[in-house]
Amino acid sequence: MSSTYWPWWAGAIGLALTTVNYTLVTDRSFGVSSAWDRVLHWRRERRIERMDEEFTDDQALADALAAATAEHFGTGTGPSAEPAIPYGTSRPVEAVARPATCEPPATTNPRPVPLVTQAALLLSIFVGGFVAAVTSGRFHLRYDMGPGFRNLVTADPATMIALLFAGGVLVGFGTRLAGGCSSGHGLSGCGRLRPVSIVATTVFFGTAVAVSFLLWKVI
Amino acid sequence: MRTRGAILLANIITGLLLGYTVSNIGFGDYAQLNRMFTFQDPRMLLSFAGAVVIIVCAFALLRVRRTPERIHAGVVPGAVLFGTGWAISGGCPAIPVVQVAGGYLPALVTIAGVVVGMRLCRWVSTRYLGLDRGSCGL
Numbered sequence: 001m002s003s004t005y006w007p008w009w010a011g012a013i014g015l016a017l018t019t020v021n022y023t024l025v026t027d028r029s030f031g032v033s034s035a036w037d038r039v040l041h042w043r044r045e046r047r048i049e050r051m052d053e054e055f056t057d058d059q060a061l062a063d064a065l066a067a068a069t070a071e072h073f074g075t076g077t078g079p080s081a082e083p084a085i086p087y088g089t090s091r092p093v094e095a096v097a098r099p100a101t102c103e104p105p106a107t108t109n110p111r112p113v114p115l116v117t118q119a120a121l122l123l124s125i126f127v128g129g130f131v132a133a134v135t136s137g138r139f140h141l142r143y144d145m146g147p148g149f150r151n152l153v154t155a156d157p158a159t160m161i162a163l164l165f166a167g168g169v170l171v172g173f174g175t176r177l178a179g180g181c182s183s184g185h186g187l188s189g190c191g192r193l194r195p196v197s198i199v200a201t202t203v204f205f206g207t208a209v210a211v212s213f214l215l216w217k218v219i
Numbered sequence: 220m221r222t223r224g225a226i227l228l229a230n231i232i233t234g235l236l237l238g239y240t241v242s243n244i245g246f247g248d249y250a251q252l253n254r255m256f257t258f259q260d261p262r263m264l265l266s267f268a269g270a271v272v273i274i275v276c277a278f279a280l281l282r283v284r285r286t287p288e289r290i291h292a293g294v295v296p297g298a299v300l301f302g303t304g305w306a307i308s309g310g311c312p313a314i315p316v317v318q319v320a321g322g323y324l325p326a327l328v329t330i331a332g333v334v335v336g337m338r339l340c341r342w343v344s345t346r347y348l349g350l351d352r353g354s355c356g357l
Contacts, residue, residue: 005245008262012269014240018233019270020277025229032237032313037337114223117230124234125313129320131235132242141322148250149309161328167308168315168332169339170300175312176340178297179288182311183237185298186267191274192283196290200298207302212256215306 004136019187026113029192031184032125033175035118045115052111152215178204238317247318249309256306293344308332 006014022030038045133139144150145160154160175181178200180189185204189197244266245251254260277283305311310318310329318326 005248005251005262006240006243006266008265008269011240011244011263011266012273014236014244015266015270016273016277018236018240019274020281021236022229022233023278023283024281026226030230030233032311033337036312036333037341040334040337041341113226113230117223117227120227121230121234122316124231125238125241125316126234126320128235128238128240129242129247129317130238132239132317133321136243138242139322141324143324145249145309145318145323145325148248148253152249152253153307160325164308164310164325164328165332165335167304168310168329168334169336170304170332171308171310171312171329172304172333172336172338173340174297174300174302174304174336176297176337177293177344178301179291179294181301181313182267182305183313187270187274190271191278192285193275194285194288196288196294199290200294203295203298204302204305207299208306209256209258209302211303211306212253216253216257 004138015187019183019191023188028113029184029188030121031180031188032121033172033181033184035121036172037176038112038115039119039122042115042119049115153219174204237313238320241313242317242321246314247309247321247323252309253306304332304336 019030022028130139144157145164149160153163171181175184178185180186180197180200182201182204185197185200190201241247244263246263251260251263255263258264301311308315308329310326310333312333315326315329315333319330
């Protein structure tokens with residue numbers, strides 16, 4: 001059965017290509033659990049996106065006002081004009097707006113990608129997985145999780161459903177509490193050598209190893 | 220370059236590549252996953268570790284900037300819960316999607332669990348813990 005799977009190096013290249021391509025095009029790191037989280041809380045995310053758009057508009061308005069003021073008073077030509085606007089309304093706007101948008105790039109995360117692109121990511125994972133399963137001849141509609149799960153965990157359908165659900169809850173809760181999953185912390189974060197991601201990856205991998213040994217040898 | 224269209228396209232390509240690769244590595248196959256976590260078969264482990272090595276080199280070459288992030292209080296307990304859930308259900312947030320796509324219908328239950336767990340996490344952490352959970356990169 002394992003002969004239908006890729007050799008290790010092909011998998012490594014595939015995963016690396018996925019991560020590097022995403023970062024190059026979007027200038028962000030990708031994470032499947034955050035995509036899930038944002039799609040699940042889409043109402044709140046849409047609200048934030050709308051506020052963001054309005055804020056951008058406000059800033060554009062403030063910039064236009066400042067430019068018009070400078071043009072009218074002829075102060076926008078040289079650096080000497082800067083301290084000459086003691087009561088300028090553009091000053092406080094800038095003071096408030098700048099920290100949110102123009103902090104040094106090294107210390108802040110860029111703006112999140114649009115919500116719809118995260119939904120597209122999840123759908124595409126499904127399509128990619130489907131194409132892989134069909135083209136490799138592995139696709140097979142079934143009501144169990146395969147012989148591995150049956151032998152190692154349980155053969156009883158009701159227990160299987162309960163364990164899958166409980167495991168899913170742990171995965172959902174845990175990834176969001178830890179701020180990432182095997183793609184966000186494991187690939188993108190470790191690829192950037194971020195300490196938080198290295199700690200998270202070591203801990204979730206170590207725990208999975210311990211639990212897997214328990215399932216294999218003890219239970 | 221980084222317009223809305225480009226970002227959408229990048230997400231679609233990433234999703235297709237990730238789903239295709241993860242399925243062909245065998246992450247959706249519970250027996251393979253358990254063999255990886257119990258070190259009986261190093262193939263999938265090498266795929267993951269090899270990918271990390273390539274990414275580290277590529278990011279260093281491309282001078283991808285790093286975003287420093289502190290290790291907040293949720294990282295270790297969250298990772299313990301995630302590791303346990305992954306070993307039991309065989310799913311990290313992308314894998315159940317790939318499993319359903321491969322015909323494993325019960326993985327829909329895993330997805331339902333992930334949905335409940337994530338909603339629960341946001342509810343609990345905003346209401347009781349007041350944790351800044353950081354983000355998965357976005």
